[in-house]
Amino acid sequence: MSVYTEVERDDLVAFLSDYSVGELVSYQGISDGIENTNYFVSTSKGEYVLTLFEHHTFGELAYFLDVMTFFYMNDIPSAHPEADSQGQYLKKLCGKPAALVVRLPGKGVNTTATTEQCAQIGAVLADMHIVGQSFQSRRPSERGPDWRQQIAQQLLPQLDDERASILKNELAYQQGYATLGLPEGVTHSDLFRDNALFEGNKLSGIIDFYFASDEYLLYDLAVVVNDWCVGEDGLPEMDRYQSLMTHYLKKRALTESEQANWNMVCRAAALRFWLSRLQDQLFPREGELTQIKNPDAFLTILKYHREHPLMLDFN
Template identity: 65%
Template sequence: MSVYTEVGRDELIAFIGEYAVGNLIDYQGISAGIENTNYFVTTDQGEFVLTLFEQHEFAELDYFLEVMTFFFKHGIPSAHPAEDKQGNYLKSLCGRPAALVMRLAGHTVDELATLGQCEAIGDMLAQMHLAGQKFKHRRATQRGADWRESIAETLLPHMSAEQADMLKAELAFQRHYSDLELPWGVTHSDLFRDNALFIDNELQGIIDFYFACDEFLIYDLAVAVNDWCINEQGLIDIERYHRLMNAYLQRRELNEAEQSNWNLVCRAAALRFWLSRLQDQLFPREGEMTQIKNPDAFLKILQQHRHNPLSLNTLQNA
């Protein structure tokens, strides 16, 4: 979440006037995240998040709003898009597709996650994966194996020889990723600490479903592990890992194929975010308020998975 497109007050007043959400009191840009333009919006009837989509066309955005509505209706604490007076979720603002979403209570986890927060995320992610088996809409991932190989070709000339050699070796190791036969379904695929809201250790909601897609369910789990379970050194902390994984496994067990390919999928998840952050660093987009996250954080996690694979043997339901 950043601000690439500036929205004027008069433009916003006209926009929210098409909803039954009251009169505008205040709004402010959100600098966290990196993909879309986001504002906190306060009216005399409530608080909302306004998102202007910088990377997606109108035709593909209905899917994301359907995902959010589906999970909301199935008991997953997720932000629900507001309907305008004609019943539409999606509109246009400043030449961009835009949606107004109910703002949830709580705060993102800006520091290291607590053990209780790791447990809550593991439990909720399993609930999402189970509920999501009933979701009928399909969307292929936009950041899968093909994307990883394609963006690697763009980035390789900008890397040191050592990093380039490692990347080539990693792509070779992951070359059969798309051929794996693993349980799949709708996934969040970006469930980082800045995409969940907490009050202390109590999960209030999951936000930012704009990378949702069909993927292996353990890929979604690996994305969460790679972010929620890190320690002060930026490496996977075993106690946090155990708490998140055990909470997940109490609701959904991993089959043999998932267990056998756990390291490969953890590496694929780390590689995806190393490459996307490196792309953002080398080829930044202009914006009023933008945040470029350090790609080295995921390079470090990828190297940990390469040299010290996370075990499933010590978990309760492995």
């Protein structure tokens, strides 16, 4: 959610005129995040988030907006897009596909999560995985095992010997990931602390579904655990982990194959974000307010999972 494309006020006023959202009051760029250009937009009728998509085509984006609408219509607390006067969710702004999404109350979790926040995110993730089984559209993951192999080859020449050795070893270990045959469905795949809004310890909604895809449900859970359950030292912390997992498992039990492959999938999720952050760091894109997150945070988590497989028995 960085700013790569600057939007002039007159262009935004013209864009908003095709929506029933009132007159533009103010707008400002959002510096958090990485992938797309985002602005907070205030109008005479409400608060919104404007997203300009830097990488996806109009055809690709219909899926993401359908996912958002599906979860909203199935009582998952989540942001939903506004339709224009023709009933369309997507328009063009500054030459880019753009969407206007209702801004939910609350703030992302900018520090370590509380155990109560972990409990709520575990419960809502289970709800998403359950209701998501009836979602009809399909979309393969952009950041799956093939992507991880490809990006790794691009990055390896840039790494020191220690990190290169870890990366090669991890790719070899995860060779069978694509054929695990674990339960799949629509996943958020990027449900970090800054993509869930809270008012205190109360969850107000899930945002930023633009990595949604068909993936192992266990992978979605691993992405969440790797971010929400870490302590101030950046390592998994057991009280947070137990709170999140207990509330997830109350609603959706893991299959035997999911339990057997939990460590591999936790490592795959850590590897994915280590690689994407390395890519952003070593091959940065231009942008006015772009933010590059520290890849070492996920190298630390990957090392932890390699040495300390997380338990699944909470009795």
